[in-house]
Amino acid sequence: EVLYKDKEEYIRDLAKQATAWNVQLLCSIVIQRTERAAQIAEFLQWIPEFPHARRHGERLKMRGLAVAEKSKDIPLFLVERFWKENEMPAWEEKHFRSLQEIPWRYLAVAFGHLRIKEARPVLEEALDARFYEKKGSPLYVENWMTKVQVESAEALGLIGDSRSVPALLAVMEKDIDHNGAASAAAGAALHKCVDESSLAFLRSRKETIKVPWVRSFTEEVVERLDKRLKKQE
Numbered sequence: 146e147v148l149y150k151d152k153e154e155y156i157r158d159l160a161k162q163a164t165a166w167n168v169q170l171l172c173s174i175v176i177q178r179t180e181r182a183a184q185i186a187e188f189l190q191w192i193p194e195f196p197h198a199r200r201h202g203e204r205l206k207m208r209g210l211a212v213a214e215k216s217k218d219i220p221l222f223l224v225e226r227f228w229k230e231n232e233m234p235a236w237e238e239k240h241f242r243s244l245q246e247i248p249w250r251y252l253a254v255a256f257g258h259l260r261i262k263e264a265r266p267v268l269e270e271a272l273d274a275r276f277y278e279k280k281g282s283p284l285y286v287e288n289w290m291t292k293v294q295v296e297s298a299e300a301l302g303l304i305g306d307s308r309s310v311p312a313l314l315a316v317m318e319k320d321i322d323h324n325g326a327a328s329a330a331a332g333a334a335l336h337k338c339v340d341e342s343s344l345a346f347l348r349s350r351k352e353t354i355k356v357p358w359v360r361s362f363t364e365e366v367v368e369r370l371d372k373r374l375k376k377q378e
Contacts, residue, residue, distance in 0.1 A: 153179055166266045170224070173263060177221040184219050189234050191215060205247070209254025220261045227252045228267045249293045257300035265304055269312040271297040272331070294327040302334030310335055310343045314350065314363070323358045332362060344370050 153176060160172035178185065193211055198204040216223055225231050227249055237248060249271065256264040270276050277290050294316065301309045313331040320328035339347070347367050354360040 170221075170228075170263055170266070174221045174225045177219065181219050181222075185222050188216050188219060188222065189232055191234065192236055205250050206254050209251040210258055212251060213255035213258040216255070217259055220259055221263060223252055223255055224261060224264045224267055227256075227264070227271075250296045253293070253296035253300040257303035260304055262304060262306065265301065265306050265309060268297040268301050268304075269309055272312050272316050272327075291325070291327050295330040298327065298330035298334045302330075302337040305337050307338050307340045307343045309338045310346060313338065314347075314359070317359045317362065318354060318356050320359075321356055335366070339366055339370065341370065341374055344374075 156172050156175050160169050160176070163169045163172065193208075193215065195204065195211055196207045198207055212223070230248075233248075253268060253271070255261075256268060272294055274290065277293075298313060298316065301313065313335040316331035317328045317335075319325075344367065347363055347370075351360060351363040351367060354363060
């Protein structure tokens with residue numbers, strides 16, 4: 146039987162032993178909450194002055210960058226906010242209570258700017274429609290789900306982890322007509338994430354992909370990877 150000095154030591158040990166990403170992430174979040182409680186409290190009460198921009202998309206990105214700068218010492222709190230929809234910052238509660246997608250979108254911008262690697266699996270979940278099933282009426286959700294997916298894909302591209310390739314490819318496969326904003330963002334992100342470790346997966350998938358343009362895209366990516374590897378030999 147292992148004896149621990151305190152709960153924090155137990156949680157650290159649990160994080161090391163855990164194999165499931167959600168358990169590892171939750172442990173890391175709890176540890177950071179314990180160690181940086183003051184910074185989190187300050188962030189929650191922060192009243193920012195965001196730069197003005199005419200277009201909504203530009204304003205949202207500016208908010209994401211400002212939040213990233215303010216919270217760079219508490220990145221896992223941002224991940225928790227996205228994943229678990231925990232405490233709402235004072236300014237967000239005042240301005241965006243009725244706009245459910247806004248926190249996910251500006252947080253995704255912050256994740257990409259800070260390259261928060263722990264955000265990867267949470268962003269990948271946000272690419273899947275099942276993430277939104279309990280978020281509101283189907284019509285309401287459909288109107289803004291794609292926007293969140295675009296921001297999430299862009300963030301994954303900036304994080305640049307090859308483990309995101311399957312999730313990004315799955316988004317593309319759902320776009321049969323090749324006219325979706327989410328699939329375009331996923332394709333651009335995939336190019337940034339793919340590396341030699343993705344080669345076996347892409348080779349196996351390119352034979353089974355049923356959507357013609359996605360199959361062509363995958364074949365092109367495999368060809369580029371092969372050429373890159375040959376140059377390195």
